Amino acid sequence: MSEFLQQLINGLSLGAIFALIALGYTMVYGVLRFINFAHGDVFMIGAFIGFYVVPKLPASLQRPGFGEFATVMLVAMILCAALGMLIERLAYRPLRDRPKLIVLITAIGVSLFLEYSGQLIFGANPKYFPELIADQPIAELGTLSLTINQALVLSSTLLLLVALRFIVMNTKIGTAMRAVSNNPQAAALMGIHVSRVISFTFGIGSALAGAGGVLYAMNYPSIEPLMGIMPGLKAFVAAVLGGIGNLPGAALGGFVLGITETFVGASSASNYRDAIAFAILIAILLFKPSGILGKTEVEKV
Amino acid sequence: MRRVRHSVFALAAMLVLASDAAQDTIRIGEFASLTGKEASFGQYSHNGTTLAIEEINAHGGVLGKKIELIYEDDQSKSGQAATVVRKLISRDNVVAILGEVASSRSLEAAPICQAEKVPMISPASTNPEVTEKGDYIFRACFTDAFQGKLLAEFATKTLKAKKVAVLKDVKSDYSVGLARNFISSFKTAGGEIISERDFSGGDKDFRAQLTTIRAANPEAVFVPAYYTDVGLIIRQARQLGIKVPMFGGDGWESANLAQIAGSGIEGAYFSTHFSPEAARHEVREFVKNFKAKYGFPPDAMAALGYDSALILADAIKRAGSTDRQKLRDAIATTKDFTAVTGIITLDPSRNASKSAVILQIKDGKFTYLETIHP
Numbered sequence: 001m002s003e004f005l006q007q008l009i010n011g012l013s014l015g016a017i018f019a020l021i022a023l024g025y026t027m028v029y030g031v032l033r034f035i036n037f038a039h040g041d042v043f044m045i046g047a048f049i050g051f052y053v054v055p056k057l058p059a060s061l062q063r064p065g066f067g068e069f070a071t072v073m074l075v076a077m078i079l080c081a082a083l084g085m086l087i088e089r090l091a092y093r094p095l096r097d098r099p100k101l102i103v104l105i106t107a108i109g110v111s112l113f114l115e116y117s118g119q120l121i122f123g124a125n126p127k128y129f130p131e132l133i134a135d136q137p138i139a140e141l142g143t144l145s146l147t148i149n150q151a152l153v154l155s156s157t158l159l160l161l162v163a164l165r166f167i168v169m170n171t172k173i174g175t176a177m178r179a180v181s182n183n184p185q186a187a188a189l190m191g192i193h194v195s196r197v198i199s200f201t202f203g204i205g206s207a208l209a210g211a212g213g214v215l216y217a218m219n220y221p222s223i224e225p226l227m228g229i230m231p232g233l234k235a236f237v238a239a240v241l242g243g244i245g246n247l248p249g250a251a252l253g254g255f256v257l258g259i260t261e262t263f264v265g266a267s268s269a270s271n272y273r274d275a276i277a278f279a280i281l282i283a284i285l286l287f288k289p290s291g292i293l294g295k296t297e298v299e300k301v
Numbered sequence: 302m303r304r305v306r307h308s309v310f311a312l313a314a315m316l317v318l319a320s321d322a323a324q325d326t327i328r329i330g331e332f333a334s335l336t337g338k339e340a341s342f343g344q345y346s347h348n349g350t351t352l353a354i355e356e357i358n359a360h361g362g363v364l365g366k367k368i369e370l371i372y373e374d375d376q377s378k379s380g381q382a383a384t385v386v387r388k389l390i391s392r393d394n395v396v397a398i399l400g401e402v403a404s405s406r407s408l409e410a411a412p413i414c415q416a417e418k419v420p421m422i423s424p425a426s427t428n429p430e431v432t433e434k435g436d437y438i439f440r441a442c443f444t445d446a447f448q449g450k451l452l453a454e455f456a457t458k459t460l461k462a463k464k465v466a467v468l469k470d471v472k473s474d475y476s477v478g479l480a481r482n483f484i485s486s487f488k489t490a491g492g493e494i495i496s497e498r499d500f501s502g503g504d505k506d507f508r509a510q511l512t513t514i515r516a517a518n519p520e521a522v523f524v525p526a527y528y529t530d531v532g533l534i535i536r537q538a539r540q541l542g543i544k545v546p547m548f549g550g551d552g553w554e555s556a557n558l559a560q561i562a563g564s565g566i567e568g569a570y571f572s573t574h575f576s577p578e579a580a581r582h583e584v585r586e587f588v589k590n591f592k593a594k595y596g597f598p599p600d601a602m603a604a605l606g607y608d609s610a611l612i613l614a615d616a617i618k619r620a621g622s623t624d625r626q627k628l629r630d631a632i633a634t635t636k637d638f639t640a641v642t643g644i645i646t647l648d649p650s651r652n653a654s655k656s657a658v659i660l661q662i663k664d665g666k667f668t669y670l671e672t673i674h675p
Contacts, residue, residue, distance in 0.1 A: 003516040006541070010508040124336030124376065126529050128560045137540060143515070147540050220505035221536075222529055222561050224338070230503070265509030271471045271499035273509075 002143050007266050008259065013150035015258020016157040017219070020212040021235030022242070022250035023164060024205035030245040031181045031201045034100055037107040038087060040232015041114035042080055042206045046213025047129065047223045048122055049076040054130045069132040069152070069218075076214045077207040084206020085199050093195065111232075118225030129221035132214075153215045160208060161251050168247065173200055181245075230274075234261075237281045243294020252292060326369035327362075327623055329354070329613065330395030332385045332410065333606075334403060337377025338503065338529050341555035342402035342602050346424050347372060348595055349606030350399055356590070357610070363617045370610075371395060375406055382406035383413060390417050396623040397421065399609050402602055403527070404428030404475040411438045420629045422613055424605035425574065427551065428478040432651040437629050439651045441609040441642070442574055443675070445475070448550050449482025451657055451673045452572055456521055457490045459659075459671070460546055460570075466496040466519035468510055468534060470526045473502050479525035479550050495519055500534075502527065507534045508541060515543050527552040532561025539565030546570065554601045559665040566662050574601040575642045576658045576669040587641045600667075601642070608640040 021043055028036045050072045054062070061068050091110050095103050133152070137145040168174040176197045179187040188194050216231065217223050234257060242253025257277060265273045284291060331350055334343030351370060358367045371393045373385035382401060389395050390413070398414055398421040401407045407426035414421035415435030423431055423440040427448055432438045456462045465487060470476035484494055496517035498510035511534070514522060522538065524531055524547060531553055538547065546568065553571040562569075577588045577598055587607060591599040599607075612635055617623060620631035635647045643655040656674040660667040 003512060006512045006515075007509060010506075010512060014506050014508070119336070125340040126338060126557070126561075128557070131563075135540070137542075143542060145541050216505075220533055222505070222533060227505075262506075262509040265498075265500075265506075266513045268498075270510055271501065273504075274501060 006144055007262050009144065009146055009150070011259030011262035012255060013146075013153055013219070013258075014262060015238075015255035016153045017212060017216050017231065017254075018235045018238045018257050019251040019254025020153075020157045020160065020208060020215065021231055022238040022254045023161065023247060024208040024212075025236055025239040026242075026244055026247060026250040027164070027201055027205040027208070029239070030247075031177055031198060033245075034092075034103050035107065035236065035244075036202075036205070037104070037232070037236075038110040038114055039205065039209055040228035040235070041111050041118070042084055042087075042228075043209040043213040043216070043232060044118060044223075044225060044228035045083060045114065046076045046080045046210030047217040047227065048118070048213075048225075049079050049210065050132075050214040050217055051127060051129055051223060054132070064131050064134050066133065072132055073211055073214050076210040080210025080213075081203040081207040084202040084209070087206075088199055088202040093198075115225055115229070122225055124225060126222045126224040129217040129223050131221070132218055135218070149215075149219045153219060156211065156215060157251065157254075160211065161247065164204070164208075165247055167204070173197065177201060234277050237277050240281060241284050241291055243291030246291070246293045249291055249293035256292075326367045327364070327617065328369050328371055328393060328395045329610075330386070330389035330393060330398045331370055331372040332375050332382060332389065332398065332400040332406075333372060334377040334401065334406070335372075335374035339377045339403055339527055341528065341557050342425070343374070343377070345555075345600050345602040346400075346402050346606030346609075348591070349599060349603035349608075350424075350610045352591055352594055352603075353607045353610035353614070355594075357614050363614050364621070364623070368614065375401065377403070377406075379405060379409065382409040386410040386413050390414070390419050395419070396617075396625060397613055397628060399424065399606075399613065401426060402605075403473070404431055404478065405473055407431045408434070408474055411435070414438060418625055418629075420613075420616075420625060420632055422609045422632065424609040425551065425602055426475070428474045429652075430474070430478070436633075436651070439612075439632055439647060441605050441612055441640075441645065441653055442551075443655050443657060444652050445479045445482045445550070447654075447675055448572055448657060449479055449484075450486040452479075452483050452523070452548065452550065453486035453490055453492070454673070455570070455572070455659055456487060456523070456548070457492055460521050460548070462492070462520035462546075464493050464495045464518070464520050465523050466498075466514040466517055466521075467494055467523045468498050468500065468507070468514065468526070469524075470502045470530060471499045473527065475527075475552060476502075476525045479552075480523075483523060483525065500526075500530070502530060504530070505533060507537050511538050511541050511543060514538075515541055519545060521545050522547045524549045525552065528555035528558040529561065532558055532566075535562040535565050535569065539563075551601060554667075556597075556600065559662060566665070568661065568663070570659055570661050570670065572657050572659050572673075574655070574657065575604040576601075576660060576667070578669045579658075583639060583641050604641045608642050608645065611640055612638060612645065 180197045238253035238257045239250045242249030264276045333347045375381040402425040404426040407423045411434035427445045429444045469480040548570040551573040616631035620627040638645045659670045661670045
């Protein structure tokens with residue numbers, strides 16, 4: 001029983017990271033109906049920003065603790081938001097009125113550009129991510145172990161989910177986002193600055209990726225420029241699983257995927273762990289393409 | 302326009318000169334994982350090889366010619382090794398090839414070298430299959446048949462463990478092969494494998510497998526994998542409260558290991574080819590020269606990279622030519638050759654039969670524990 005509970009904790013903390021990245025995918029998809037494949041690489045940049053910011057912090061903050069963690073998170077989120085907006089401005093905006101396929105292929109190009117520029121700038125060797133918060137088990141009930149970092153990932157994910165939901169549902173910019181999502185032309189006619197809304201969406205999505213990168217690197221402190229590929233793909237599966245475009249769906253998908261992967265990894269079929277994630281993607285696309293929480297949409301032809 | 306023509310002439314002249322110069326040197330190719338996941342392996346072995354060739358050239362080279370090392374980076378990626386080795390053979394026309402550390406990538410290059418009849422010496426690939434690819438493929442190290450056996454002996458005799466759990470990387474030929482050899486020897490010695498789990502190299506989360514291993518309650522955990530993965534595995538194992546000894550093979554050998562693993566690595570053991578603490582004259586000389594050139598101490602991969610170049614240079618001397626067929630025959634008859642990692646004799650299956658050392662991690666440093674002879 002305690003083994004089962006421990007695996008559940010493992011699964012939730014892994015799923016929380018998938019969920020965090022999936023939220024960014026789903027945000028952009030919700031507004032633009034387009035998968036930003038460079039999202040996983042913005043996540044990688046987030047981790048590297050953390051890596052390079054730590055030694056630059058004032059001495060008073062250079063001690064493992066909550067202050068250092070919060071500062072690094074904030075810097076990574078702001079810089080990633082800026083990067084996301086820049087990518088949108090340079091790569092996607094000029095193609096906004098072109099077919100979606102062209103933008104999708106551009107996204108793959110941006111993704112490769114970030115990965116290999118990363119290898120050039122940061123070097124291809126794995127780097128050790130410094131300890132921001134002394135990573136000790138906080139709760140040890142019998143044999144159950146939950147580390148501070150795992151708890152931080154879980155709480156950050158839930159907090160950001162609530163904050164996002166608030167922004168989308170209860171603020172002016174959120175209403176504008178929903179309007180653009182619903183019908184960009186009509187939204188423009190109503191006086192909504194569509195480009196600004198899209199730019200904002202990219203900023204928020206990329207900030208989430210940046211936060212995810214820092215949290216991921218704290219949990220798994222070996223970072224390299226290609227580290228975003230696998231979590232990016234898994235988060236994409238999570239977003240589709242939960243119903244792409246749907247915020248609680250992305251979080252739910254992340255947790256379901258994390259728990260499934262953990263239980264497969266624990267079983268004697270542990271070498272099929274990655275295969276399961278993609279088998280889920282295929283199954284979802286075959287049987288319920290709209291995902292767990294997604295609504296079926298009638299597409300006008 | 303005239304300027305363009307001038308520079309074309311200059312370029313052509315340079316090419317002529319370069320090809321003339323090429324005939325005065327003996328070209329050796331090397332492929333190594335200089336970047337990527339196993340960068341530490343490639344960088345150290347490459348540093349060792351470079352040092353050996355500089356020393357040989359400083360003593361007048363071989364056959365009255367200097368050795369020219371042409372090296373390529375395979376980025377720790379499968380697929381890339383084959384590409385760079387083909388390039389070394391067809392474009393650079395090297396007489397022989399040195400490389401790699403990781404068995405999967407040596408296994409990729411070996412069939413190419415065999416087909417082109419270019420002798421290849423792997424410094425540190427321990428998977429037995431590497432040299433089984435053909436009679437042009439050699440290695441400067443022991444194989445996992447030996448390493449698996451000695452680790453099984455170490456687990457039963459030194460650790461006094463009867464129940465061991467194994468966590469291996471299914472993507473790496475090295476890991477799968479070493480696990481298989483260990484398990485069969487350990488069972489023969491009367492031990493029991495109570496849990497065997499897989500991961501895939503590059504994974505970051507091992508908590509699922511480790512929780513299952515913890516529930517099986519082993520007396521020791523065997524992790525035959527490479528240092529980047531091992532570091533994260535040990536970190537997460539200690540967080541989950543696995544307190545039993547953890548041990549592995551020469552894939553642990555990297556200065557980066559302790560950094561990634563954190564304090565949880567203290568007391569862990571691994572087997573490898575060489576300890577810089579050994580008192581032999583060759584080792585002391587090598588450690589001194591390596592430190593003087595690079596500013597940091599060598600590890601086993603550096604020593605093997607150095608030795609593989611020495612074996613090759615010695616064979617070129619004995620062959621008296623750079624004819625690949627003659628060179629192959631000379632390498633095959635390497636006998637009682639004094640090198641840094643021991644006295645090397647290549648057996649009929651083209652493997653070096655040498656002793657191994659067990660190191661323990663104390664205060665973040667690799668400390669010599671014992672030597673095991675074949």
